[in-house]
Amino acid sequence: MSDTKTLVLVLGATGRTGRTVIDALLKTGQYNVAALTRSASKPEVEALRSQGVEIRIGDFAADPPAKLSEHLKGVDVLLSTVSAEAIIQQKPIFKAAADAGVKRLIPCDFGTPGARGVRDLHDLKLDIREYLQELSAASNGASTYTFIDIGWWMQLAVPASSTTPSMLGPLIDEYYADDDKPMLLTDIDRIGPYVARILSDSRTANQYIIIWEDELSLKESREIAEAASGEGPTIRARRVAIDKDALTQRAAEYKAVYAASGDSGAHAxxxxxxxxxxxxxxxxxxxANAKKLGALDARELYPDIAPKRFADFVKAYYGNGAAH
Known part of the structure; x- marks a missing residue:
């Protein structure tokens, strides 16, 4: 690989977020990309290799420190897009990266902003952020970090129609009308250009960034989607009203199931x-809340990247007749 380009090692490269980011990194021509994967023979890995991605074989969650150091040879940026179940397992490879002098550390966030004490998964992400801040301080700034959130996926905000299923199944029909708050929405398949810019931007070192494309209340987003689907009355008839107490109780019940059985569905x-x-x-x-938490606005940083409105997203989504 060329020594003049930034080398980005991606964890979780075969997942949706990883593939989206890798596509954008390669398209810029500014980056060399490597992927750390446990298997060299999966079709998804072969697809990455055909794009010019260097495949490094290893397990970031299980390999010893010496092996992790080998995986990080020549790496300038370590970018994680791992699954929710693997969030806490990122620590050893980030420690190895800081020890190896990797310049930028980016953990798997790519979700919605918020404070501690509300969501267990988000609390784990905040634990990782604090860990990376400690690693950066211990390196005297040789390793920097960047935290990236993207709001709620547009793909997860679209009710099912007769021809287009929902990624959330029946959960998409839940409606929370007690207090209709604004929410940031982003097409997950369009975050790559923002991430590619963030990696090469000195302004984003040791910063928290929020990527977003639209901001709507639940009521507004559902009305837009229902109109685009052409099946508004049918979709509205499926609505199930749920209040905060019911959500809190359900979370507690399924948390107990997950603790007892490790069932991934209960965790979800x-x-x-x-x-x-x-x-x-x-x-x-x-x-407003993301900025209150200290986030830099990606749309202000990169005004030349045109965001997609949710209204345009749902027209294409229903028009294609299948879940994306």
Whole structure:
């Protein structure tokens, strides 16, 4: 690989967020990209290799420190897009990265902004952020960090139609009308250009960035989606009203199931319930709140990147007749 380009090592490269970011990094021509994966033979890995991504074989969650150091050879930026279940497992490879002098450390955030004590998953992400701040301080600034949130996926805000299922299944029909808060919405497949710019921008070192494309209340987003679907009355008839107490109770019940069995489905329902409290009752997924938490606005940093309105997203979504 060329020595003149920034080398980015991506964790979780075969997932949706990882693939989106890698596509954008390669498109700029400014980056060399490597992916750390446990298997070299999966079709998704072969697809990355065909794009020019260097494949490094290893396990960031299980390999010893010496092996992690080998995976990080020549790396300038370590970018994580791992699954929710692996959040806490990022610590050893970030420690190895700081020890190896990797210049920029980016943990897996890519969610909605908020404070501690509301969502267990977000609290784990905040633990990782604090850990990276400690690593940066210990390196005397040789390793910097950047934290990136993107609001709620537009893909997760679209009710099912007769031809287009929802990624959330029946959960999408829940409606939280007690207090209609503004929420940031972003097409997950469009975050790559922002991330590519963030990685090469000295202004984003040791900063928290919020990427967003639209800001709407639940009521506004549902009305826009229902109109675009052409099936508004049918979609509205499926609505299930749920209040904050019901969400809190459901989160507690499924958390107990997850603790007893390790069932990933129970973990997903717990996280979803807590996120809905954060977004729709506490109003944490708003631009005002993100800035209150110290976030820099990606749209202000990069005004030349045109955001996609949710109205345009849903027209294309329903028009394609299948979940994206």
């Amino acid at each position: 329902v717990t996280s979803f319930s807590e996120y809905m409290i954060s977004i729709h009752f506490l109003g944490e997924d708003s631009l």
